[in-house]
Amino acid sequence: METGYGHVLVVGGTGMLSGMTKWLAKRSKSLTLVARHPQRLATELGCISYPLDWSAPNAIDILPDRKFNLLISWLHKDGLWLARPFEDLLVSGGRSIRIHGSTSLKMGIRAKVDPNPRKDIRRTTVVLGWIADSNTRRWLSNREISDGVIEAIGTPFRETVVIGTAHAI
Numbered sequence: 001m002e003t004g005y006g007h008v009l010v011v012g013g014t015g016m017l018s019g020m021t022k023w024l025a026k027r028s029k030s031l032t033l034v035a036r037h038p039q040r041l042a043t044e045l046g047c048i049s050y051p052l053d054w055s056a057p058n059a060i061d062i063l064p065d066r067k068f069n070l071l072i073s074w075l076h077k078d079g080l081w082l083a084r085p086f087e088d089l090l091v092s093g094g095r096s097i098r099i100h101g102s103t104s105l106k107m108g109i110r111a112k113v114d115p116n117p118r119k120d121i122r123r124t125t126v127v128l129g130w131i132a133d134s135n136t137r138r139w140l141s142n143r144e145i146s147d148g149v150i151e152a153i154g155t156p157f158r159e160t161v162v163i164g165t166a167h168a169i
């Protein structure tokens, strides 16, 4: 088994990102999976289940008590307050992959969804766009989203990876 990504923390990786989580579990020394109900996928993958509700006021007090090399985080609005505390669990020189909806490209939103970046880690932002199909557009499939995040993991020099199309407005 490859263990190249070291100790990995995945937040919100049990739904649309589960393909990426499965891929990463095979390439990590350990993978800790945070969600309200991570148990089923964690058991399937043999990884560490870490049940946590990011909207709970005490969530900040019960974050994992260890350091990680790589963080993948998909947080809804009510979990954004934990973006930095999750990044604080990275070792110096670690990597953070933050996943955002396309509205994050709007002026002024970016700073709100990715506040206060740490200087000693590398962050790549993945923006979920859409796919243009002749006259219409459609949302990304879960497969496209997972593949895009895997691409971001493999290209650490990129600051932003847009999956499909998204415009700054």
Ligand SMILES: NC(=O)c1ccc[n+]([C@@H]2O[C@H](COP(=O)([O-])OP(=O)(O)OC[C@H]3O[C@@H](n4cnc5c(N)ncnc54)[C@H](OP(=O)(O)O)[C@@H]3O)[C@@H](O)[C@H]2O)c1
Residues within 6 Å of the ligand: 011, 012, 013, 014, 015, 016, 017, 034, 035, 036, 037, 038, 052, 053, 054, 055, 074, 076, 079, 101, 102, 128, 129, 130, 138, 139, 140, 141, 142
């Ligand atoms: N541009 C696009 O194409 C685009 C953009 C955004 C979303 N989408 C689509 O929209 C669908 C829905 O997105 P989604 O984010 O609702 O679903 P999701 O990514 O499938 O699931 C959300 C993830 O966050 C966790 N989570 C949710 N609330 C949580 C909480 N309070 N505390 C801790 N973890 C929590 C969930 O696990 P638990 O439920 O166990 O907590 C799960 O791991 C996706 O399937 C995707 O296809 C598309």
